[in-house]
Amino acid sequence: MSSEPSDRFEADAPMAREAEYLDARSPSVSSGLGVRVQDLTWRPFGRSRPVLDGIHLTLEPGERVLLAGPSGSGKSTLLRAVAGLLLTADAGDLSGTVTVGGRAPQDVPGSVGLVLQDPGAGVVASSIGRDVAFGLENVSLSRRDMPSRVAAALREVGLTMSPDSSPATLSGGESQRLALAGALVMEPSVLLLDEPTAMLDAATASDVRAVVADVVTRRRLTLVVVEHRLDGWLDHVDRLVVLDASGAVVADGEPRSVLAEHGESLAAQGIWVPGVADPEPLVLALDPAPDAAAGRVHPGRVVAAASAVRVEHRSRRLGGPSRTTLAVDGTDLEARAGRSVALVGPSGAGKSSLMAALGGLVEPAAGAVDMALPLTPAESGDRAAARDRLAPPDEWSSTDLARVVSWVPQRAATSLVGRTVRDDVLTTPLALGHDPDVAGRRVDALLASLGLAHLADADPRQLSGGEQRRLAMASAVAHGPALVLADEPTVGQDRLTWAAVSGVLAAARDEGAAVVVTTHDPGVVDDADHVVRLSAPPQPPADPEPERRPLLARAGPLALLAAALCVLPLPALLDTWRQGLAVLAVEVVLGLVGLLAPGPGRAPAGRLRDVLVRLAPASLAVLGVAWSAWLLGGRDLEVASGAALRVLCLLVPSAVVVGFLDPEALGDHLAQRLRLPARPVVAATAALQRLQSFDTLWGELMTTRRVRGIRSDRGPLARGREAVVVTGGLLIGALGQASALALAMDARGFAEARRRTWAGDAPWRLPDTLALGAGLLVIASAVTARLLLP
Missing domain, CATH: 3.40.50.300 (P-loop containing nucleotide triphosphate hydrolases)
Structure with a gap:
């Protein structure tokens, strides 16, 4: 099968291809097809028993x-x-047959x-x-x-x-x-x-x-x-x-x-049979957690209060204007010790955002969040500064926050930090200095109640979605926090595991914690002491003054990519640090020019900051190269600085350009202008899309570490070590995402696509020529520097 992209988009060619496709599928795309499953057996790699064992099933059209x-x-x-x-996306032993329409x-x-x-x-x-x-x-x-x-x-x-x-x-x-x-x-x-x-x-x-x-x-x-x-x-x-x-x-x-x-x-x-009453929450008696925050506030008293909170989310479509979405606007919420609150409302009503603001996971754009005085860092004895009594929880250190607040995120996979299931649940108690033996007994009881005891030594990333959610629930209450935040904790649970999750929430409440859950589950709502109904706030009107586009955003992705790749010969052209410094100066000037946004309208914010953020991880590579060159080059500073500048000259153009590379537009250009095969083009653009979302995933991982008590708050060395750890987690998460992404792509026909069209066009305009010229100018400056500078 050919995976080449289509060359033309005239009306007759696509219609012919579409007709060919429809003829290949079935006599009528409006009719269902029969499904035959015969003796289907599937045993995933690493499992001793099959998940499906000799399934026979016939579905009529x-x-x-x-x-x-x-x-x-x-x-x-x-x-x-x-x-x-x-x-x-999975490996395993598969036998039997599945046919659709024969x-x-x-x-x-x-x-x-x-x-x-x-x-x-x-x-x-x-x-x-x-x-x-x-x-x-x-x-x-x-x-x-x-x-x-x-x-x-x-x-x-x-x-x-x-x-x-x-x-x-x-x-x-x-x-x-x-x-x-x-x-x-x-x-x-x-x-x-x-x-x-x-x-x-x-x-x-x-x-x-x-x-x-x-x-x-x-x-x-x-x-x-x-x-x-x-x-x-x-x-x-x-x-x-x-x-x-x-x-x-x-x-x-x-x-x-x-x-x-x-x-x-x-x-x-465990099946939710209509007419059968919901199960009662599992009765769970936990050993008291040492030094727990739960119980420090008298039952019924306020643990955390949000007053007139406003939460905004900002996003930017690559090369386009930034958008601000109002998630919560002027909302109040109280969480009281020994009580549970259910946040309900339609999707997009801001339930998760309000919960995150209440727990100090995000800084509200307006309003205030206050914690009960016995729970503040100054009162807990960790720091004596009086100002800490007044600091909102979003400014607390990691251990201060973790002692008081726990969080079960909507995507439970982002909460995983341990090598094994048991290690994951023990992470926060040990980070807070709890006795390992006492904490271990509490952890084992939680795992047993949630049906995870047999998986105690398993890699948590290999668990199913429902199992990961229950693991996140165990990790959230293991240390006895005073405020438990659970975002859709019962999603994907059957009757038996629902009773277990509900029992853990009830046990935390009985210990004196304030429990806040977002949910669409009527059983969870019925068990709550208080229900708060939210609705999506009206969005502010669009700014009548348009946002100006940087010059780089006006060039196409293929030209930007080519300009960034022009610097690849630089290591061979640059011999000394003086030459490297001269070329770097040219790159910086060209980059600053590209970030300019002339014309009428609002100036886009954060252009230079975004470039510096992208360069921050690369600085570790530059320092590593400089250190190695210094050691191996007879501890000569000129050798070290020359090597570092050569690497920096390679990285700066990419850091400037990558923020303006729209993945879909790049795929359109690569396939239609360069006639590259569809499969590697889509794979590359999907990888680029994931790369550009790393900042979001990084933020989620850092939030998880902060609320689990293991985020480094002081010292450049500690933060550097943490950056390495989080980068490893980022790569592991990226591999997991790649597997899910491959499955999603093939579920929509990508694996077996015989031909492919592209939803966007691929024009070449004057800004593209200018961008490519800027890349060639960098090479010209390198040649000139080599000739004129020693």
């Missing part, structure tokens, strides 16, 4: 199936098998649409419009037809923001809707949804179910939905298939008949 089972029963794995993706699913890209369990990890573009269009590019739809299809898909799922908006600004529920739009836009014959409403409020979840039902009925699709809670889908499906903990089919038939016959046994396995 147009059939609507609800797939249920306890956590770990293999539901998500079965969906990936039907989509033909089991070996995309063919292997990967043979007809776009025939199966899959919405993954963690939709945020599968974003493939830096704007929501290009993310939705990604599947259309893979099925060779003409560029002129993409905007209307993308707009219709976004409208169907209720995403009303501009297609240029960054996915990073979306809430968890909005990310789920984006993933659903990405699947629906391809008009698949089989639609697979992995917990599509787990993080949505009741109204939005109902809307999404209605959208799915309408699309499935109108297009006559075959549908398979995985959900822990069955009641919302019973009116939209005609078949219920249940897997047990071993991955075997134990019930299959008309939904209400299956529930009538097997309801009690299914509930006992």
